[in-house]
Amino acid sequence: MKTLLTAAAASAAILTAATVPAQERLLIGSTSSSSSHYGYFVAVNQIINGELDGVSSSVAETGATVDNLRRLSRDQIDMGLVTTNTGYHAYAGQGDFADRAVDSRLLWVYTVAPQNVVLRADAGVESLDDLDGVRLNPGITGSATESTTEAVLETLGIAPEYVRGSTTDVVDSIKDDRIAGYVKSGVGNRLDGSTMDIATFTPIEVLSLSDEQAETLRSEMPDIAVVDIPEGAGEGVPAYTTWAFGVAVHAHPDMDEETAYQIVKAVMENPEPQANAFSAVKGADLAEMTLDVGTVPLHAGAARYFEEQGMEIPDALQPAE
Numbered sequence: 001m002k003t004l005l006t007a008a009a010a011s012a013a014i015l016t017a018a019t020v021p022a023q024e025r026l027l028i029g030s031t032s033s034s035s036s037h038y039g040y041f042v043a044v045n046q047i048i049n050g051e052l053d054g055v056s057s058s059v060a061e062t063g064a065t066v067d068n069l070r071r072l073s074r075d076q077i078d079m080g081l082v083t084t085n086t087g088y089h090a091y092a093g094q095g096d097f098a099d100r101a102v103d104s105r106l107l108w109v110y111t112v113a114p115q116n117v118v119l120r121a122d123a124g125v126e127s128l129d130d131l132d133g134v135r136l137n138p139g140i141t142g143s144a145t146e147s148t149t150e151a152v153l154e155t156l157g158i159a160p161e162y163v164r165g166s167t168t169d170v171v172d173s174i175k176d177d178r179i180a181g182y183v184k185s186g187v188g189n190r191l192d193g194s195t196m197d198i199a200t201f202t203p204i205e206v207l208s209l210s211d212e213q214a215e216t217l218r219s220e221m222p223d224i225a226v227v228d229i230p231e232g233a234g235e236g237v238p239a240y241t242t243w244a245f246g247v248a249v250h251a252h253p254d255m256d257e258e259t260a261y262q263i264v265k266a267v268m269e270n271p272e273p274q275a276n277a278f279s280a281v282k283g284a285d286l287a288e289m290t291l292d293v294g295t296v297p298l299h300a301g302a303a304r305y306f307e308e309q310g311m312e313i314p315d316a317l318q319p320a321e
Contacts, residue, residue: 023054023055023056024054024055024056024256024259025055025056025057025058026048026055026056026057026058026078026079026259027057027058027060027076027077027078028041028044028045028057028058028059028060028077028078028079028080029060029062029067029068029071029072029076029077029079029080029081030042030059030060030061030062030064030068030080030081031061031062031063031064031081032061032063032064033061035064036277036278037064037081037247037278038059038061039277039278040110040274040277040278040281041059041081042059042277043273043274043276043277043278044249044267044274045057045058045059046273047266047267047270047273047274048263048266051262051266051270052259052262052263052266055259055262055263057078060077062077062080062081064081065081065082065083065086065087065144066086066096068080068081068082068250069082069086069087069090069097069102069104069250070102072102072104072250072252073100073102073103075252077252078251078252078255079107079249079250079251079252079255079263080249080250081247081248081249082104082247082248082249082250083144083245083246083247083248084109084223084224084225084245084246084247084248084293084294084295084296085144085148085223085224085245085295086144087104087106087248087250087295087296088222088223088295088296089223090102090104091103091104091295091296091297092223094223103253104250104251104252104253104296105250105251105252105253105255105260105296105297105298105299105300105302105319105320106248106249106250106251106290106294106295106296106297106298106299106302106317107248107249107250107251107260107263107264107267107298107299107302108248108249108264108267108268108286108287108289108290108302109246109247109248109249109286109289109290109293109294110246110247110248110249110274110278110281110284110286110289111188111246111247111278111280111281111284111289112188112225112227112244112245112246112247112289112293113145113185113186113244113245113246113247114185114186114189114227114229114242114243114244115139115145115148115149115152115183115184115185115186115242115243115244115245116183116184116185116186116191116192116195116206116229116233116242117131117181117183117206117207117242118174118181118182118183118184118191118195118198118204118205118206119180119181119204119205119206119207120174120177120180120181120202120203120204120205121202121203121204121205122203123180123181125180125181125205125207127207127208127210128153128156128158128207128208128209128210128213129158131153131158131160131207132158132159132160133159133160133161134160134161134180134181135160135161135163135178135179135180136160136161136162136163136179136180136181136182136183137162137163137164137165137170137173137179137181137182137183138150138153138160138162138182138183139182139183139184139185140165140166140167140170141164141165141166144245145183145184145185146183148224148243148245149183150162151221152217152221152224152243155216155217155220155221156213156216156217163179167194170182171194171197171198174198174202175198175201175202181204186229186233187280188280188284189229189230189232189233190233190234191206191233191234191237195234196234199234199235204234205237206233206234206237206240206242207240207242208240208241208242209226209240209241209242209243214226214241217243221243222295222316223245223295224243224244224245224295225243225244225245225246225292225293225295226241226242226243226244227241227242227243227244227292227293228240228241229241229242244293245293246289246293246294246295248290248293248294250296251299251302253299253320255299255301256301257299257300257301257304258301259301260299260300260301260302261301261302261304261305262301263301264301264302264305264306265305267286268286268287268305271286287306287309287311288311290302290306291306291311291312291313291314291317294314294316294317295316296317297316297317297318297319297320298313298317298318298319299319300319303317303318303319
């Protein structure tokens, strides 16, 4: 009897394996667990596991954009955090990726980081053109802000005297009038905390791109976006135009189209968990942001979702073959 039961159990197991589809498992590359962006990906992971049938996912702590792109190229992760400027460089085989391009596909952009050129109001600088020879911190050493600022100002033919340093050192130097200002990522349409700290006792101004400069960047630097920031980024700060890059989620190009579609659909239709984990997402139109700021072709599944919503896909984001 024991042998018969064992055989029956084995037959049932074989039948179950043959009739129940295998669970698709995805690994998501994020960033350091100390970053607020890590919390965002934990929320995305929960959405995928809660909303998609037949798909399970988990989050891996990684070294962020460049590490995630390398992992995508080695098939070690299925999707992950990628800044739009570096994602473009990797896709186009430029800069650090000149020896080996990385093909990844855009799913969505979840936040935009405007690069704000903040000056002491008494620095005598009225426009970006006036920055020639002015002591300016281009961004924290090694950051995307630093490298992007230098590339932007070189493209515009502007040559400040760059001063390097940590955020604390730079803020103190601006307060003490040892340097005129710095370039600092904003938080959505708001100036960041360190800028507000400076503004508490030191009047500031935020420089704007001219129409001509904005057009130059649009035509010559496709790795970045040009964005209009409405009045109120800080107290008394008028509307201005600046450059920006987005923080996005890219997928391996071989991700199944239906899986990519279902992931994007679930994320677009479940904003609350994302906003709870990462406040900059609150009230943001992720679909519009993706089409405005994305720099590489959309995954076919993502494009299908956006087209179903009646959105027009820009030529540069059309899915690649």
